[in-house]
Amino acid sequence: MHTPHVRPASTVGPEMYEPTARLGLLAEGKFHPRSAKTAFGILRHAPNPVVAVIDHTQAGKNARDLSGIAHRDVPVVATVEEAITLGMEVMVIGIAPRGGLLPESWRQMIITCLSNGVDVAAGLHTFLNDDPTFAEIAERHGRRMYDVRRPPHGIGVATGACRDLAGKRIVLTVGTDCAVGKKHVAIAVAEELRRRGVRATWVPTGQTGIFIAGWGIAIDNVLSDFTAGAAELLVLEAAKEADVILVEGQGALLHPGYSGVTLSLIHGAMPTDFLFCHASSPVAIEPEYGITPPSMTEMIALHEHVVRHTRPAKVRGIAVNTSTAGDAEARAQCDALAAETRLPVTDVIRYGAGPLAEALM
Amino acid sequence: MHTPHVRPASTVGPEMYEPTARLGLLAEGKFHPRSAKTAFGILRHAPNPVVAVIDHTQAGKNARDLSGIAHRDVPVVATVEEAITLGMEVMVIGIAPRGGLLPESWRQMIITCLSNGVDVAAGLHTFLNDDPTFAEIAERHGRRMYDVRRPPHGIGVATGACRDLAGKRIVLTVGTDCAVGKKHVAIAVAEELRRRGVRATWVPTGQTGIFIAGWGIAIDNVLSDFTAGAAELLVLEAAKEADVILVEGQGALLHPGYSGVTLSLIHGAMPTDFLFCHASSPVAIEPEYGITPPSMTEMIALHEHVVRHTRPAKVRGIAVNTSTAGDAEARAQCDALAAETRLPVTDVIRYGAGPLAEALM
Numbered sequence: 001m002h003t004p005h006v007r008p009a010s011t012v013g014p015e016m017y018e019p020t021a022r023l024g025l026l027a028e029g030k031f032h033p034r035s036a037k038t039a040f041g042i043l044r045h046a047p048n049p050v051v052a053v054i055d056h057t058q059a060g061k062n063a064r065d066l067s068g069i070a071h072r073d074v075p076v077v078a079t080v081e082e083a084i085t086l087g088m089e090v091m092v093i094g095i096a097p098r099g100g101l102l103p104e105s106w107r108q109m110i111i112t113c114l115s116n117g118v119d120v121a122a123g124l125h126t127f128l129n130d131d132p133t134f135a136e137i138a139e140r141h142g143r144r145m146y147d148v149r150r151p152p153h154g155i156g157v158a159t160g161a162c163r164d165l166a167g168k169r170i171v172l173t174v175g176t177d178c179a180v181g182k183k184h185v186a187i188a189v190a191e192e193l194r195r196r197g198v199r200a201t202w203v204p205t206g207q208t209g210i211f212i213a214g215w216g217i218a219i220d221n222v223l224s225d226f227t228a229g230a231a232e233l234l235v236l237e238a239a240k241e242a243d244v245i246l247v248e249g250q251g252a253l254l255h256p257g258y259s260g261v262t263l264s265l266i267h268g269a270m271p272t273d274f275l276f277c278h279a280s281s282p283v284a285i286e287p288e289y290g291i292t293p294p295s296m297t298e299m300i301a302l303h304e305h306v307v308r309h310t311r312p313a314k315v316r317g318i319a320v321n322t323s324t325a326g327d328a329e330a331r332a333q334c335d336a337l338a339a340e341t342r343l344p345v346t347d348v349i350r351y352g353a354g355p356l357a358e359a360l361m
Numbered sequence: 362m363h364t365p366h367v368r369p370a371s372t373v374g375p376e377m378y379e380p381t382a383r384l385g386l387l388a389e390g391k392f393h394p395r396s397a398k399t400a401f402g403i404l405r406h407a408p409n410p411v412v413a414v415i416d417h418t419q420a421g422k423n424a425r426d427l428s429g430i431a432h433r434d435v436p437v438v439a440t441v442e443e444a445i446t447l448g449m450e451v452m453v454i455g456i457a458p459r460g461g462l463l464p465e466s467w468r469q470m471i472i473t474c475l476s477n478g479v480d481v482a483a484g485l486h487t488f489l490n491d492d493p494t495f496a497e498i499a500e501r502h503g504r505r506m507y508d509v510r511r512p513p514h515g516i517g518v519a520t521g522a523c524r525d526l527a528g529k530r531i532v533l534t535v536g537t538d539c540a541v542g543k544k545h546v547a548i549a550v551a552e553e554l555r556r557r558g559v560r561a562t563w564v565p566t567g568q569t570g571i572f573i574a575g576w577g578i579a580i581d582n583v584l585s586d587f588t589a590g591a592a593e594l595l596v597l598e599a600a601k602e603a604d605v606i607l608v609e610g611q612g613a614l615l616h617p618g619y620s621g622v623t624l625s626l627i628h629g630a631m632p633t634d635f636l637f638c639h640a641s642s643p644v645a646i647e648p649e650y651g652i653t654p655p656s657m658t659e660m661i662a663l664h665e666h667v668v669r670h671t672r673p674a675k676v677r678g679i680a681v682n683t684s685t686a687g688d689a690e691a692r693a694q695c696d697a698l699a700a701e702t703r704l705p706v707t708d709v710i711r712y713g714a715g716p717l718a719e720a721l722m
Contacts, residue, residue, distance in 0.1 A: 125584070157618040160650045220586040223486075224622045227585040254670055256628035257518040261585045263614075264621025289521045294670050305666055309615055309655050 012237045013204075013215040014148050017090045017121060019047040024054055024080075024088035024118075026109065030095045031055040031066060031076065033323075034179070038123060039094030041208035043072045045187055050074050052083035054091075054109075080109045084116055090146070092211065093122040101126075110134060114143045121146035123207025125221060148210040149218040151230060158228035162235045162270035163311050168242075170235060171316075171360060172271035173249040174303055176293055177286075178258060180279040181321040181348070182249035183209050185356070188348040189275065190246040192357035201242035203234045205265060209248050219268075220250060220261050227261060231268025244360060247271065253303060254293065255285050263306070270311045274303055275356055276343075279321040280333050296341055317344040317359040373598045374565075374576040375509050378451045378482060380408040385415055385441075385449035385479075387470065391456045392416040392427060392437065394684075395540070399484060400455030402569035404433045406548055411435050413444035415452075415470075441470045445477055451507070453572065454483040462487075471495060475504045482507035484568025486582060509571040510579040512591060519589035523596045523631035524672050529603075531596060532677075532721060533632035534610040535664055537654055538647075539619060541640040542682040542709070543610035544570050546717070549709040550636065551607040553718035562603035564595045566626060570609050580629075581611060581622050588622060592629025605721060608632065614664060615654065616646050624667070631672045635664055636717055637704075640682040641694050657702055677720040678705040 025043070027036040031053055043050060043063060052075055053063045059078035064070065077083055080091065091113045097103060102110075102124075110128070113120050114137045120128060128134050128145040138145055162170060171189070173182040186202045193200035202209075204216030215237075222230045231247070238245045247269045251258025276299065285291045293299070300315045307313050318337055322330035330350055338345040344355035386404070388397040392414055404411060404424060413436055414424045420439035425431065438444055441452065452474045458464060463471075463485075471489070474481050475498045481489060489495050489506040499506050523531060532550070534543040547563045554561035563570075565577030576598075583591045592608070599606045608630045612619025637660065646652045654660070661676045668674050679698050683691035691711055699706040705716035 125586075160617050160652075163651075221584055223582055224585045224588040224625060225486075225581040225619065227621050228618055253624075253667075256521045256631070256671055257589055258586065259628045260588050260621040260623075260625025262621075263624040264585060267617035267620045270617070289671075290524075291521075291671055298670075302666060302670075305663060306614075309659075309663075310617055310650075310652055 012152060012233055013210060013217060014150050014152070015146060016148065016210070016214045017119060017146055019214055021048055022087050022089045023048045023050045024052045024083035024086075024091045025050060025094040026091055026106070027053055027055045027094045028106065029055060029057050031058055031063070033067070036095045037179070038092070038208045038211060040067060040069075041183065042092060042094065042211050043067055043069045043074070044184070045212040051086040051088050052077045054078075054080060054083055080112045084113075084118060088118055090119045090121055093120070093124065096124065111137055114138050114141055117141070117143070119144045119146065121148060121211070123149045123211065123218065125149065149207050149221045151217050151222045155217075155222060155226045155233060156229045157225060158232045158268045160270065162232055162268070165236075165239050168239050169244045169273060169360065170247060170269055170271045171244065171273045171275060172247045172266060172269055173275045173277050174262070175249060175252050175277040176254070176299055177252050177279065177283040178255055179283050180277045181319060182277045185275055185277050185319040185348055185353070186246040186248045187212070188353040189356045189360070190244075192353040193244055193360065196357060196361065198244055198361065199242050200244040200246065201238050202246040203238045203248060205231065205234065205248045205250050219265060220258070224260060224264070227264035228268035231265045235269045249277070252285065253306065254291060256289055256291075266307060267310060271307070271313045272311070273313055273360065274315040276300065276315050276318045277321070278318060278337070280330075281324040296337055300341065315343065317346070317356040319356060320345060320347050322347045322350060373513060373594055374571060374578060375511050375513070376507060377509065377571070377575045378480060378507055380575055382409055383448050383450045384409045384411045385413045385444035385447075385452045386411060386455040387452055387467070388414055388416045388455045389467065390416060390418050392419055392424070394428070397456045398540070399453070399569045399572060401428060401430075402544065403453060403455065403572050404428055404430045404435070405545070406573040412447040412449050413438045415439070415441060415444050441473045445479060449479055451480045451482055454481070454485065457485065472498055475499050475502055478502070478504070480505045480507065482509060482572070484510045484572065484579065486510065510568050510582045512578050512583045516578075516583060516587045516594060517590045518586060519593045519629045521631065523593055523629070526597075526600050529600050530605045530634060530721065531608060531630055531632045532605065532634045532636060533608045533627060533630050534636045534638050534680075535623070536610060536613050536638040537615070537660055538613050538640065538644040539616055540644050541638045542680060543638045546636055546638050546680040546709055546714070547607040547609045548573070549714040550717045550721070551605075553714040554605055554721065557718060557722065559605055559722065560603050561605040561607065562599050563607040564599045564609060566592065566595065566609045566611050580626060581619070585621060585625070588625035589629035592626045596630045610638070613646065614667065615652060617650055617652075627668060628671060632668070632674045633672070634674055634721065635676045637661065637676050637679045638682070639679060639698070641691070642685040657698055661702065676704065678707070678717040680717060681706060681708050683708045683711060
């Protein structure tokens, strides 16, 4: 099932390690799908070999068993030193600390890496390269620190240029909430389309996507004046080599914290089509913001309304993340949404991305 | 007519000069309403005395005649030196250079100020304080540089807290485009409500608003992840001293470059009501983006749809900027919109803010 993603030779994005670099994934105390999204995304999709996951609370287990990602036979170890022994060349910080501040124990792990021939990569809001201590140690030992969330210079205000990409299909994954699988669906549908002979690619718009694809811009870390411009830049870049461009969605139009990121992405990318992503268990807007999500029919109507006057786009299919449901329940959830919306509905992990790829051909 | 705005003792925002500081406004070659929005906003609304406008192409004229702002008898001069002679204590850069880079002649003007006892204030994307040359000269001469667009530290992701402000009315000015008068309407309606005995205030969300009010955050210069959070912080601050809070709008929901800023503001501020702002001559989305603006009825429907599931809000009135129209035409435009929408419609400069204030009482 696993087809490693081929990295394009893109100039848009931060400096990145090679797709052959052997990674260790720091997920200290948090190697779970929700809290270590970046580690899980890398395990599932990145071309890089992974030599170890570092989480002393689960040391001795195997990442394959803990994640269910079949092609990753990776030991979970307790210490950075063990990961170095296993051949780690780059340590990737696979979790995000609350408030963006690094715990003291992580700082020591980063210093251990830099002092022992290992580069460090992170997608934090604050940049490793801006830390004087890290910078001095990296300089002294000739090591590199990759800050994948640092946006490139020279991003401007969006110009609407993606509307002029004649013959290109721009497909944005949107969602009922954050963390419902928008990145995964973009990747899976692009891969499925390529298997069917379509010149398709996907556009990374967040830190994990950049770790996977080796290029991209974390648009949530761009000044709001230029966020749509960043999305536009990415789509224009991807359009050079593809006819169907799957754009990784961010946030959600109904998530009060991140809706502006979502709308910037919509107006920067100027999609021709949407794929809707949904998780069958509550994620953030309901428990954290007290928002009652409307029906899927209304969700779709809202998204199509928002783009009606700039570039009309239709929702072509729905991807449901049924990971918390049993087989019968998962099938019933998909069938109910299909009956309600008359759209193709699938769980791309459980049933594959075929129905969504077909809807775009 | 002019009632100077009283600055609140707010701690939210950049370091600012005093409301009594004597200003000179740099508008070199561009002292026109469109290109010197900041200079015009300060002349119209700021409490500070203004001793000179600097624009050598219009030297010898009077800012009152050029701007139509009756209470500002201000000479336009050719040089910084003349403004210093007239008593300038702070030079405010009242125009924004394309691409954010300062022309060499402006750099020299800033250095002349700093070397001759004059502080400098700017709302540029790049900060004066980050320029090593300026920083060194300011340090040597004991001068200050005010970067009003620099956001405060510690802005977080929006939490939806403004929905919990019991008994407060939060009124956001939204618009059919950028530069249609959203700030001016917020200020004018807040003033009109205060005249009628309501505890009303307004919230500055952009650089000109900060120059006027002496506090605020330029939300377009905040990372997109935190833009709604910045808007929330401002409204919570204003709610400490007011029952009706007029929030200065930014961008436009149909402006592809800035729509994300607009939606962040909507979901951060969680308005209870909207006031709609419109200019009767085309501004940006039509000529620059090729977007055909829908009818006002549809514009209103779109805005009310976007907030239906987070916090429902209604449009209560419309402000038209008829500055390019004659008297009869202006009246006809307002009457036509009132007939179409059955809402109160006014031009707050031509006819006053009364109808909008009444709609909120």
